[in-house]
Amino acid sequence: MAELDDTDHRLLRMLREDGRRTFSEMAAEVGLSVAAVKRRVDRLRDSGVITGFTVQVDHAKLGWGIEAFVELRYAGTTPVREIVASAHTVPEVQAVFTMAGDPDALLQVRVRDLDHLQHVIDGLRRSGHVTGTKTLMVLGSWSRT
Amino acid sequence: MAELDDTDHRLLRMLREDGRRTFSEMAAEVGLSVAAVKRRVDRLRDSGVITGFTVQVDHAKLGWGIEAFVELRYAGTTPVREIVASAHTVPEVQAVFTMAGDPDALLQVRVRDLDHLQHVIDGLRRSGHVTGTKTLMVLGSWSRT
DNA sequence: ACTGAAATCGCTGAATT
DNA sequence: AATTCAGCGATTTCAGT
Numbered sequence A, B: 001m002a003e004l005d006d007t008d009h010r011l012l013r014m015l016r017e018d019g020r021r022t023f024s025e026m027a028a029e030v031g032l033s034v035a036a037v038k039r040r041v042d043r044l045r046d047s048g049v050i051t052g053f054t055v056q057v058d059h060a061k062l063g064w065g066i067e068a069f070v071e072l073r074y075a076g077t078t079p080v081r082e083i084v085a086s087a088h089t090v091p092e093v094q095a096v097f098t099m100a101g102d103p104d105a106l107l108q109v110r111v112r113d114l115d116h117l118q119h120v121i122d123g124l125r126r127s128g129h130v131t132g133t134k135t136l137m138v139l140g141s142w143s144r145t
Numbered sequence C: 001a002c003t004g005a006a007a008t009c010g011c012t013g014a015a016t017t
Numbered sequence D: 001a002a003t004t005c006a007g008c009g010a011t012t013t014c015a016g017t
Helices: A006-017 A023-028 A034-046 A079-087 A114-126 B007-016 B025-031 B034-046 B080-087 B116-125
Strands: A052-055 A066-074 A095-099 A103-112 A130-143 B050-059 B066-073 B093-099 B105-111 B132-145
Touching: A006 A023, A006 A052, A006 B050, A023 A034, A023 A052, A023 A114, A034 A052, A052 B007, A066 A114, A066 B093, A079 A103, A079 B093, A079 B132, A095 B066, A103 A114, A114 A130, A130 B080, B007 B025, B007 B034, B007 B050, B025 B034, B025 B093, B034 B050, B066 B080, B080 B093, B080 B105, B105 B116, B116 B132
Parallel strands: none
Antiparallel strands: A052 B050, A066 A103, A066 A130, A095 A103, A095 B132, A130 B093, B066 B105, B066 B132, B093 B105
16 A cells, blocks of 8 residues: 555545646646656556546437446356456446445446447346346446546 | 547557657658648547547556445436535545436546545545445456557 | 658656756 | 756747748
């Protein structure tokens, strides 16, 4: 577990709000030189606290307007790595969470419409050792970032 | 819904893999000038397809090693906006999804340890009109980005 | 819409305290 | 660990096609 001071946390918070904020801007805000800020951000990357940078996309604007969570139940013998392996090959699956207890996994999926969702769920039920699904349709969402 | 050609989709994919990729790199890859790539990315931002840039963080490295989903059920009279409003003031809540049917909402939470999780769940049950919770502990996860 | 060039601004590494 | 400075590369704007 990495040792971070207040300045590191401030830099992380700034980058969460805008991952393209420049070192100069951040330096001015925390009261350090540009090179010092760069050294800290480099260190956060090297220590694995920062794993990458990415863009945030409005999927609805791209025509993928439906979001859902699918709870999966598997046959008792199915190893976890097989659950993840079979689920993440489905392009509509955005994230896979393996769970303790019931259900065995939770999938976050994004689809164009309800027909499309039906098709994805059918595919999941056919593949592997899925013994049951429960689908939760997302009506709205809020995210901290 | 925005009109995007193949080049726009390629640029989006590149930025999802690395949100700090330079215009020069992307220009070389898609075979356009730097100025043309910048114009396209600017347009994706202006049209709302790109909503922002952010950093990806390994929360376990920061000592927030436990992740869970909490299904919430509310009294029938509770308006959706009140569900979201009360949940997103809890700092441990990373995301709020309001759902069709049962449960009424799904919260993604991150905590330091199980005591901390217990405390967060107790707080949720006390606040507002929550009539029941079910907590799903995350053992492992995979995400497309 | 894209190109190419010019000006500005930010990034990076080395030397220093 | 932070600062300063110099060299380099990226961003941004604009005229031209």
